[in-house]
Amino acid sequence: xxxxxxxxxxxxLFLAAITAPFWYRPAHARDLAKLPxxxxxxxxxxxxxxxxxxxxxxxxxxxxxxxxxxxxxxRKYVAxxxxxxxxxxTATCLGCHNKEQFCDRCHAFAGVSGPYCWNCHNASASRAVxxxxxxxxxxxxxxxxxxxxxxxILAVLASRPxxxxxxxxx
Amino acid sequence: MFxxxxxxxxxxxxxxxxxxxxxxxxxxLAFYLYQLHIGLGxxxxxxxxxxxxxxxxxxxFVGVAASAVMVVLPYYLHDYKAFGRVTILGEFxxxxxxxxxxLLIFVDLGxxxxxxxxxxxxxxxxxxxxxxxxxxxxxxxxVIITVVTLTAEREEVAPPRWxxxxxxxxxxxxVSIHTVTxxxxxxxxxxxxxxxxxxxxxFLAGAFCSGPALLILFCLILRRTTGFxxxxxxxxxxxxxxTYAMVINVFFILVEAFTVLYSRIPADVAHLQxxxxxxxxxxxxxxxxxxxxxxxxxxxxLLLVPSWRRNPVMLPIACLAVFFSLWLDKGLGxxxxxxxxxxxxxxxxxxPTLPEWSIVLGIYAIGxxxxxxxxxxxxxxHEEIGEADVHVPAVPVGTADR
Amino acid sequence: MKxxxxxxxxxxxxxxxxxxxxxxxxxxxxxxxxxTESQSAPVAQSVRWGMVVDLRRCQKEKGCTACTDxxxxxHNVPRIADPQHQVKWIWTQPYETVFPFIxxxxxxxxxxxxxxPLMCNHCASPPCVRVCPTQATWKRADGIVMMDWxxxxxxxxxxxxxxxxxxxxxxxxxxxxxxxLNPDFPTRSKGVVEKCNFCEERLANGLKPSCVDACPxxxxxxxxxxDPNSEPRQLLRQRFAVQREPELxxxxxxxxxx
Numbered sequence: 001x002x003x004x005x006x007x008x009x010x011x012x013l014f015l016a017a018i019t020a021p022f023w024y025r026p027a028h029a030r031d032l033a034k035l036p037x038x039x040x041x042x043x044x045x046x047x048x049x050x051x052x053x054x055x056x057x058x059x060x061x062x063x064x065x066x067x068x069x070x071x072x073x074x075r076k077y078v079a080x081x082x083x084x085x086x087x088x089x090t091a092t093c094l095g096c097h098n099k100e101q102f103c104d105r106c107h108a109f110a111g112v113s114g115p116y117c118w119n120c121h122n123a124s125a126s127r128a129v130x131x132x133x134x135x136x137x138x139x140x141x142x143x144x145x146x147x148x149x150x151x152x153i154l155a156v157l158a159s160r161p162x163x164x165x166x167x168x169x170x
Numbered sequence: 171m172f173x174x175x176x177x178x179x180x181x182x183x184x185x186x187x188x189x190x191x192x193x194x195x196x197x198x199l200a201f202y203l204y205q206l207h208i209g210l211g212x213x214x215x216x217x218x219x220x221x222x223x224x225x226x227x228x229x230x231f232v233g234v235a236a237s238a239v240m241v242v243l244p245y246y247l248h249d250y251k252a253f254g255r256v257t258i259l260g261e262f263x264x265x266x267x268x269x270x271x272x273l274l275i276f277v278d279l280g281x282x283x284x285x286x287x288x289x290x291x292x293x294x295x296x297x298x299x300x301x302x303x304x305x306x307x308x309x310x311x312x313v314i315i316t317v318v319t320l321t322a323e324r325e326e327v328a329p330p331r332w333x334x335x336x337x338x339x340x341x342x343x344x345v346s347i348h349t350v351t352x353x354x355x356x357x358x359x360x361x362x363x364x365x366x367x368x369x370x371x372x373f374l375a376g377a378f379c380s381g382p383a384l385l386i387l388f389c390l391i392l393r394r395t396t397g398f399x400x401x402x403x404x405x406x407x408x409x410x411x412x413t414y415a416m417v418i419n420v421f422f423i424l425v426e427a428f429t430v431l432y433s434r435i436p437a438d439v440a441h442l443q444x445x446x447x448x449x450x451x452x453x454x455x456x457x458x459x460x461x462x463x464x465x466x467x468x469x470x471x472l473l474l475v476p477s478w479r480r481n482p483v484m485l486p487i488a489c490l491a492v493f494f495s496l497w498l499d500k501g502l503g504x505x506x507x508x509x510x511x512x513x514x515x516x517x518x519x520x521x522p523t524l525p526e527w528s529i530v531l532g533i534y535a536i537g538x539x540x541x542x543x544x545x546x547x548x549x550x551x552h553e554e555i556g557e558a559d560v561h562v563p564a565v566p567v568g569t570a571d572r
Numbered sequence: 573m574k575x576x577x578x579x580x581x582x583x584x585x586x587x588x589x590x591x592x593x594x595x596x597x598x599x600x601x602x603x604x605x606x607x608t609e610s611q612s613a614p615v616a617q618s619v620r621w622g623m624v625v626d627l628r629r630c631q632k633e634k635g636c637t638a639c640t641d642x643x644x645x646x647h648n649v650p651r652i653a654d655p656q657h658q659v660k661w662i663w664t665q666p667y668e669t670v671f672p673f674i675x676x677x678x679x680x681x682x683x684x685x686x687x688x689p690l691m692c693n694h695c696a697s698p699p700c701v702r703v704c705p706t707q708a709t710w711k712r713a714d715g716i717v718m719m720d721w722x723x724x725x726x727x728x729x730x731x732x733x734x735x736x737x738x739x740x741x742x743x744x745x746x747x748x749x750x751x752x753l754n755p756d757f758p759t760r761s762k763g764v765v766e767k768c769n770f771c772e773e774r775l776a777n778g779l780k781p782s783c784v785d786a787c788p789x790x791x792x793x794x795x796x797x798x799d800p801n802s803e804p805r806q807l808l809r810q811r812f813a814v815q816r817e818p819e820l821x822x823x824x825x826x827x828x829x830x
Contacts, residue, residue, distance in 0.1 A: 220741060281724060357703075358732055358733045361735075
């Protein structure tokens, strides 16, 4: 056991390193431990799912929404309380929540280094679109596609979630 | 780790060489981080030439990887004893080349963090999926084979019997990696330059001359630097393989050229014209393509005359000529030439940029480092068992169990 | 029986590998069967969106870029100066490069040189979908060839496969090249491929594509090709129409009235 000293020194260093989070306390530790000041929406009292679920699993919900909207063309979300929402990060989530004061603050606190949603999605999305639970996706300008279609095609369109015309919601 | 300790003992030159490679790797890594930050816009690729040096070099090195079959097949299937020493070198070269291919694909991705989407969403109708399967399978097979045979060699016992079917499987698998790589290109309806059934055979012919040519060069370097000699018989046999494969490769290229030039279908002619004569005032690749032709001619002349082929000065020159002729033809012209002119008849200049070259050089350095370490291990094992045991027991052939 | 350290390590390594391989095989089997189901699901093709481009109407408005402008604004398509890095959804190209088979020196070519609007053809048998290794681009039941920018790994195989040059890659971050941002449509990140989506986000709201609405000459006619009475089908009955490179068997959904 010529190497006893080295082995013990190594073990001590190793133990010190892995227990560091428990005993190392930087000067601003008090600030770090402070809960983030989240600004909650003023216009709504209920999110698309119960708070406990959203707090733990909002990313799962967003991933599912993304899959359903982009790949399956299903754009309507029926919430647990029966209300219908548009599956949209920018229109529905940001319709109530403020990105900087809600998403970013909590992510910063939790040490979640920015999900890449915002590389593409625009946080400045128009708020008015989906502030209410009624989420018809009207657009003011433009001609309606269904104007010139015969009735039997209209019926087909109405039955298809991804091409449904306004007013034909169930 | 697998006999890795043998790579940790070396001369001063050995460590200086490794240090130089490390420096090149660091430069490559720095440029890759730059590319990761800015995007693939730091390369010379563009909307019309959307694949460049990375994919072209990938294609070339798939060939180098596949070429190991040219030593594995004679040694294991035909019990060609002269390849006893060179086979392990060929297999290590294959492992290195496959890993370089993986890196070349990886640096070409716009969203490298999502690379596992290929496995997460397996898509059997995409040739890229099959390329991943065949390359990773080939890597796996070769790692198993080298570890098992080298371990057996060190312990001076015959390798276990179960390794033989694995080796036999690796032979068609080697053909498959380059065939699937050719299918990547030859199945695209809008790219007439690649839309040819001879693509896969041509790829294989090119692989079977450029790979063994590189292997010969490595053997000659090893003989000079370490005194390890694979034997004249092995070198001669390899050079005959290079000769035949090069002849077939040139033949295939000429066949291709005849079909295009005699049928005179404008869209097909345009690609050859761009590569060898220049199109719309763009002569960028013309000197390189003719250099490739010239090198091919020199190589053929040196290889076809038996006394020249056996000449210790002529042979390395011929091998270098083969290697660089194909490096230009397959590792640059073949991919870029398929994109120019574009489907909308646009001629776009493609010049690899400094970051692109540096990243490719970095991958070369990784390859060189791996080859150095692998060969070091193989040679160390060889020295360990002593010069007396030149005739390493090959894998039991058929019933011949030792 | 004595187990050496080497044997132990070897065994545990192999068990890990075997476990991982089984998990992977199960996942792959599950996924690909799901994928083939969705591919082979019986789809009564009641809707196939398509476009008819009336070149005679189009060329009345010289130097018009209304369709490109409307599309770029709606979809946050960047205007990048460097032609190497350009991103295009709908753009124009001279007639003779779009239809190279019309190359007779003697036939009167009144159309030579006129700009032809180009976009994704939303092929019936799209080569880009066939080659994509992650199904980031796929074909919807209504004929639209979609892009999933969340899934695209940026391998650009689809760009090599597309015989129409309809696909663009984001060589750099597109955001700095956007003068105006449409907040209701995402931008793209660097490193993904994009192309025309037939305004599927507008179709979902019952609106026609922006380029169709923007055209001052009504030269772009959009509708359901599967419906014999639709506007595009009526036009196709009345006038001689061509597709781009129909001989490749891709079955483009965009027709040109010449």
